[in-house]
Amino acid sequence: MEALSAIPMDQAFYLAAALLVAGAITGVLSGLFGVGGGAVMVPVLFEVFGFAGVDEAVRAPLAIGTSLAVIIPTSIRSFRGHKARGAVDMDVLKVWAVPILLGVIVGALIARVAEPWVFLLVFAVVATLNAVKLLFGRESWKLGKDLPGPWPMRVIGWVIGLLSSLMGIGGGVMANMVQTLYGRPILNSIATSSGVGVLISIPATLGYIYAGWPQMDVVPPFSLGFVSLIGVALLLPLTVLTAPLGVKIAHALPKRTLEISFGVFLVIVALRFIAALLGV
Known part of the structure; x- marks a missing residue:
């Protein structure tokens, strides 16, 4: 724990205050857009950690690891x-379980x-692809009438696990997109995707603790590797408390308005991350 004390403790207080605001924003947006939260949490945490002065070398992975823990x-x-x-298709989860775990590792x-x-x-590219589907997708966009065989499904599961681990999301957005493109009903796709979130979030969180352990001298106080314990403690309850507000707003808006809103949000996030890549 000596490495933690090397970072000024006042940074922890600034971080805590910013995370309170971030938790409220994340909860509302997650409820509004109907996602598990990772697609919202990572960009929010990325900005919060930047505001709090977190070292640029660990800012992105810290946002991702903390999101996965929440x-x-x-x-x-x-x-x-x-x-x-x-509503959960356990047969799909059984085929995906091992490949997703391998992808997360x-x-x-x-x-x-x-x-x-x-x-x-990775986040910018995947966010852009999802934004394209949300903004321009049509009901006629199908890859098939049913899910492919076991081996193509295993490859898809591995890719979902890998990309979700690198993005800090539960994989629900990608898993849901794959299932609906193969003609699965939206409700069943969402339900099965919730199981994907369990398969990804637990091992991925442990993986980010392991990945960040060598950099404990530069992560914020009270972190385990690339997981901010302050972030988890403050984000989780506030996300739960404010999510119903987002849900209430969502039910008052047409489905197409929600799709366009979330698509625009993802475009903004992608542009922000591209700007960060370019040093702007």
Whole structure:
């Protein structure tokens, strides 16, 4: 713990204050856009950690690791709820389980040695692809009438695990997109994707603790590797408290308005991360 004390403690107080605001914003946006939170948390945390003066070398992976830790309890709660209603396709999760875990492990190993630009680039590219589907997608956009065979599904699962680990998300956005493109009903796709969040968030969080352990001298106080314990403690309850407000707003808006709003949000995030890559 000596490495933690090497960083001024007043940084922890600035970080805590900023995270209170970030938690409220994340909760509202997560409820509004119907996502697990990672797609919202990572860009918010990236800005918060920058405001708090976190070293640029660990700013992006710290945002990702903290996001993954917050997703653990929310994804478990969501999965249990959907499973109780019989909406989860356990056969899909069984095929995806091992490949997703392997993808997460590779992502954690990359996180241990990768330069900050790798995380920003991956997030920007995937956010842009999702934004394109949200803004311009049509019901006719289909890859098939049903999910492909076991081996293509395993490859897809590995990719979802890898990219989710590098982005700090539960994988729900990508898993849901894949299932709907193969003709699966949206409700079942969302329910099954909640299980993907469980498969990804737990091992990925442990992976980011491992990946950041050699840099304990530059992460903020009260961090375990690339996971900010202050971030988890403050984000989680505030996210839960403010999410219903976002849900209330969402139910008052047309579906297409939500899709466009989330698509625009992802475009803004992608542009922000590209600007960071260019040093702007």
